[in-house]
Every structure is written in structure tokens, then in C-alpha cells.
Amino acid sequence: MKNISDKRTFEKYVELSLQSGVSPLELVFVPVADCDTGRPVAFRVQTVIRSVIAGTLRQEDYAHICDKRDTGTELFLQSLRRAAAHISDFKGCTPPIRFISLRCPAEAVENSRTDLYEAIAGVLKKSRITDPSFIMVEFPAEILEKSTDKARRALQDIHSLKVKTMITGCGKEDFPLSKLVTVQPYAVLLDKTAVAWAGNRDKPMLVSSMITYIKNMGIEAYAEGTADKRRELRRTDCAGFIDCEAVPLTAEQAVKLTKPESEYEEL
DSSP: OOOOOOHHHHHHHHHHHHHHOSTTEEEEEEEEEOTTTOOEEEEEEEEEEEETTTEEEOHHHHHHHHTTSHHHHHHHHHHHHHHHTTGGGGTTOSSOOOOEEEEOOTHHHHHOHHHHHHHHHHHHHHHTOSOGGGEEEEEETTHHHHOHHHHHHHHHHHHHTTOEEEEEEETOTTOOGGGHHHHOOSEEEEOHHHHTTTTOSSSTTHHHHHHHHHHTTTOEEEEEEOTTHHHHTTTSOOOEEEETTOOOBOHHHHHHHTSTTOOOOOO
């Protein structure tokens, strides 16, 4: 990515991209793999910006600039609209695809819970989604730092739409898992810094214990880390694994990966 020193200029560029509704915005897919077989059980989607000015901007390139502005929420809603259009592509897969997940910035919760609820409801209505539970909205763990009660209400509102929720970045030293009892998301994603301990000789049961603890709260536990860590989670209750170094796929490639004849690594 080319260096962008002027954040206002960058945000203006993103706003113009959003208003166009067409390229340079592109939805890409990252598989959520079964820990045993490696086959996809879900997909995580992200919006990539193809810019002649700044090059290819991935989510991690622009999120820190846009998240605390209205642009971050609008990017989420654009991604939601685009993801909704692909739901029918994954129906009837074997094994079934559980959900498509996408990230929502913490600022969307902290600023206006009602507006976020109405915005998501509006996208679902316009997209004519018959099964909203196929959508998983990801929130960073920081939404619990300022107001656990506000986060709880926001997730409850989204659940009332039949949409699933996930808290990401869990398992870090500064994040107490006990907070999940109050908020009750549908699922959590263990941070790669925590998953790095999987298979470690000094603390061999650390990650599996966290997963068991989360599951006992009635919450599904997913994990993110380097590809070699998936093997270490096969004997745990981990619901799925995201390779943090995986190359994102186009929608066509993602659908092809779900076909019985597709190639995948089975360890």
C-alpha cells in the first residue's frame, strides 16, 4: 500500500468509493475450516479497496482510519449488502456452510445502538434474506471495555433479527472471558496471540481449557492463528479455524471450495 499521510483525504476517497457502489470495492472470502478435515464450514468476508492512488487496501490497512468515523459503519453496511447477495450461492453445500461473517466497528455500537439495529434491519429487508441466521456480525472485544451493558443490549437487538454475533480478539491477557457471561454472543473468536499457545509444552492445556470454558457458557468457540495450529485443536471443542495468513478468495473461488470434488488439506 502506498503511504497515505492525510487521513481526511483518504476518508474522502473511501466515501466516494462507497457512494459509487461499484469497483474499486471488492468482497473477498476467507474460509473458516473444520479443525479435523480442513474443509470450510463457514466464511469470513472482508471488503478490499482497489485504489489507483493507494494500491490494494485490505481491511487491516484502512480500519484504524475509518472505524472511529461514520465511514467505518458505512463500510460494514456495504459489506453486509454484498454478503447478503451471496448467501444463496452457499445453500445446499455438503457439509453445510454455517454462516458468512463480517466485521462491524466498535464505534457503531458505542455511538448509537438503535441506529445500528435499524440499519441492519433495513439491509435484511431490502436484500429479502429468508434466513438471517446465515449472517454473523463480528464485534471487536473492545466493545466490552466502555459499557458491557450497552454491548449486551446491542447484541440482544441484533439477535432479535435472527442474526448471529461474534466477539473477536478473545483470549488476550487484558480480556477477561468472564465478561462473555453477561453479553452472551453466539460465538467468540480466540485471538491468534492466545492460539499461539496451542501445543506449547509449558502450557499444553491452556487453549483447550479456554475453549471448554467458553463452550460451558453456551457459546461457540472459533480460533484464528497460523495454519500449523489447526492440527493442535483437533481434539478440542473448537468449532472452526481461520488461517490468519490465508490468501483471500473471490466469491467464485469460495463457492468452488465447498464442492465435494474440491481439493483441500486433510491431516
